[in-house]
Amino acid sequence: MKLFYIQSDDSFAAVLMSICILFNTDTHGGCTGHSRSTDVIEKIRSGIAKKVTYKDYLDRPSSDLTTLQKDWKVEATLFNKVPKEKRFLTLGIPTIRRVGDEYIMDTIKSLVNNTRPEELKDIYIVIFLADFNETWIEDISRRLNDSYQHLISSETLVMIRSWKSFYPSLVNLNHTYNDNYNKRKWRSKQNVDYAFIFLYCQYLSTYYMQMEDDIYTIPNYFDVVKDYISEMRFQWTCLEFSELGFIGKLYHSYDLEKLAKMVLLFYEEQPCDFTYLHFNSQMLQFQRYIHRPTIFQHVGLKSSLPGKIQPLKDTFFDNLDKIYQGDNPPAKLFTNMLVHSSFSPESAYYQEPGYFWSHRNGKAGDWFTVVFDDPQRVEKIIVETGSREHPLDRILHGKLQASLSLVKIDKSEPSCTNNILLGHFKEGFIKVGNLTSVLGPFKIHCVSIILTANQDWWIIIKEIAVFVSD
Incomplete structure (x- = not known):
C-alpha cells in the first residue's frame, strides 16, 4: 500500500488531515492508499477547503459527542x-419553530397515513426538535405525543433534542x-442540526x-423506496426521491458518520444542499x-429562515390526484400488463391519489378489466x-368495452362475455355517456380497456371514473 505525503502549508495539511479522518485513513504525514486519494487531494487543492486552518478545524464541533455528554x-x-x-429505514426530520406557519404535524400525518401498518414496523421516524425555545419544544412534543402515542410506544416515532454545547x-x-449574516447563521446552524441527527x-x-x-408524500412511498433500492445493480452512495434541496436523500446508514464529519467540516462555508x-x-x-x-x-411557503418566502415545487412530482371523482362502486381489478413498482391496478380506480403504470411497452391485446362486486347500471365512464x-x-x-355477463x-383473469x-381512445382519453339509454335495463358486470396495437411506451392509466345511475 503506497503512502502519499504532501509537503504544503499548514492550512492544506490541516485539510488533508481532516479528510483522512473523514475516511478513516492514516494521518501521520499523509493518507494511506485509497485509490481515490489523488482525486480527493486535487479537489481539496482547487476547491472549497483552501481557507480552512488547523485552528479552524479544532474549533469545529466534534463528531464524538461522548466528549460533550x-x-x-x-x-x-x-x-x-x-x-x-x-x-430497514429511518426518516430523519429536523424541525425548528417557524413564525406564523407550521408544517410538521401535516408532514408526519402524510408519512404515517401513506404507510401501511405492517410497514411501520420497518421504519423509524426521528423528529429532531432543533430549537432552543423550551416552550415550543414542550408544545410540539406534547401534541405529537397526543396524536401518535401508539407510534411512540412502539418506538416507531422518536423525538430528540440537542443542547447548545454541541x-x-x-x-x-x-x-x-x-x-x-442572518442567512449565514441560519444555514450554519442547520448544517450542525443535520450532523446531529x-x-x-x-x-x-x-x-x-x-x-x-x-x-x-404519495401512497405506498415505502414500496417505491424498496423497489428502487432493489433495482440498483451497482454500488451507490446516495439515491434521491426528490429533486429539491436535501429532501428525500437516501444513504446507507454506515456512511452517516462520514457525512456528518464532512458537513461539520464545512458547516459555515456552504449549505448542506451543496455539501x-x-x-x-x-x-x-x-x-x-x-x-x-x-x-x-415541498409544501412550505415560509422558510424556517425568518422573512424568507420559498415557494419551491418539485417538477418531477407527478399529479396523482383524481379529478373526475366517479362513483366507482366496489370492484376487483385485473390486468395482464406487468405492473411497475407500487403503481398497482387499484391505484387507477380508487379515489386515493395514484395511478396504474405498466412496466413494459404496450402490446396489442393487452387488457385492463374492472369487475364490479355487484352488477351496475352505469350512466357514464x-x-x-x-x-x-x-x-x-x-x-x-x-x-x-362493457360486458353484461x-x-x-x-x-x-376474469371471463367476461x-x-x-x-368507444375508442383518442389521444389517451375516452369519455362515454348516456349509457343507460344505450344499454336499456341491462347491468354491467365488467368494464375492459383493450389495446388494439403495439405502442412504443409504457402505459399509465391515471384515472377510471365510473358514474352509476340512480
Missing part, C-alpha cells in the same frame, strides 16, 4: 428509550455565497433518508440517481391515461 443519546431522546432494534460559535462566520440515527437502520418538515453532492463524488458517485416521478413534494410527467405513456390505440374469475363496444 457521556450518554448523549439517552439525554437527547424524549418520551422513550433509545431504540435498539435495527430496522453548536460552535455562530458569529463572525465566513462570508460566502454573498449571503447576509446523522450521528443519532447511524445505527438505527440499514438505510437513512433525510427529510424536511414541510413535505407530503452532500461533494460528499457523493468523494465516495465515487459522480452522477445523481433521482427516482422519477419523485415521491415527496371516463378513462384518462398518461400523466403530466409522462405524457407519452398513454393509450394511443385502444378500445373500451361474468362467467368466472380465476386468480389472474356478452361484450359491447363503447
Whole structure:
C-alpha cells in the first residue's frame, strides 16, 4: 500500500488531515492508499477547503459527542428509550419553530397515513426538535405525543433534542455565497442540526433518508423506496426521491458518520444542499440517481429562515390526484400488463391519489378489466391515461368495452362475455355517456380497456371514473 505525503502549508495539511479522518485513513504525514486519494487531494487543492486552518478545524464541533455528554443519546431522546432494534429505514426530520406557519404535524400525518401498518414496523421516524425555545419544544412534543402515542410506544416515532454545547460559535462566520449574516447563521446552524441527527440515527437502520418538515408524500412511498433500492445493480452512495434541496436523500446508514464529519467540516462555508453532492463524488458517485416521478413534494411557503418566502415545487412530482371523482362502486381489478413498482391496478380506480403504470411497452391485446362486486347500471365512464410527467405513456390505440355477463374469475383473469363496444381512445382519453339509454335495463358486470396495437411506451392509466345511475 503506497503512502502519499504532501509537503504544503499548514492550512492544506490541516485539510488533508481532516479528510483522512473523514475516511478513516492514516494521518501521520499523509493518507494511506485509497485509490481515490489523488482525486480527493486535487479537489481539496482547487476547491472549497483552501481557507480552512488547523485552528479552524479544532474549533469545529466534534463528531464524538461522548466528549460533550457521556450518554448523549439517552439525554437527547424524549418520551422513550433509545431504540435498539435495527430496522430497514429511518426518516430523519429536523424541525425548528417557524413564525406564523407550521408544517410538521401535516408532514408526519402524510408519512404515517401513506404507510401501511405492517410497514411501520420497518421504519423509524426521528423528529429532531432543533430549537432552543423550551416552550415550543414542550408544545410540539406534547401534541405529537397526543396524536401518535401508539407510534411512540412502539418506538416507531422518536423525538430528540440537542443542547447548545454541541453548536460552535455562530458569529463572525465566513462570508460566502454573498449571503447576509442572518442567512449565514441560519444555514450554519442547520448544517450542525443535520450532523446531529446523522450521528443519532447511524445505527438505527440499514438505510437513512433525510427529510424536511414541510413535505407530503404519495401512497405506498415505502414500496417505491424498496423497489428502487432493489433495482440498483451497482454500488451507490446516495439515491434521491426528490429533486429539491436535501429532501428525500437516501444513504446507507454506515456512511452517516462520514457525512456528518464532512458537513461539520464545512458547516459555515456552504449549505448542506451543496455539501452532500461533494460528499457523493468523494465516495465515487459522480452522477445523481433521482427516482422519477419523485415521491415527496415541498409544501412550505415560509422558510424556517425568518422573512424568507420559498415557494419551491418539485417538477418531477407527478399529479396523482383524481379529478373526475366517479362513483366507482366496489370492484376487483385485473390486468395482464406487468405492473411497475407500487403503481398497482387499484391505484387507477380508487379515489386515493395514484395511478396504474405498466412496466413494459404496450402490446396489442393487452387488457385492463374492472369487475364490479355487484352488477351496475352505469350512466357514464371516463378513462384518462398518461400523466403530466409522462405524457407519452398513454393509450394511443385502444378500445373500451362493457360486458353484461361474468362467467368466472380465476386468480389472474376474469371471463367476461356478452361484450359491447363503447368507444375508442383518442389521444389517451375516452369519455362515454348516456349509457343507460344505450344499454336499456341491462347491468354491467365488467368494464375492459383493450389495446388494439403495439405502442412504443409504457402505459399509465391515471384515472377510471365510473358514474352509476340512480
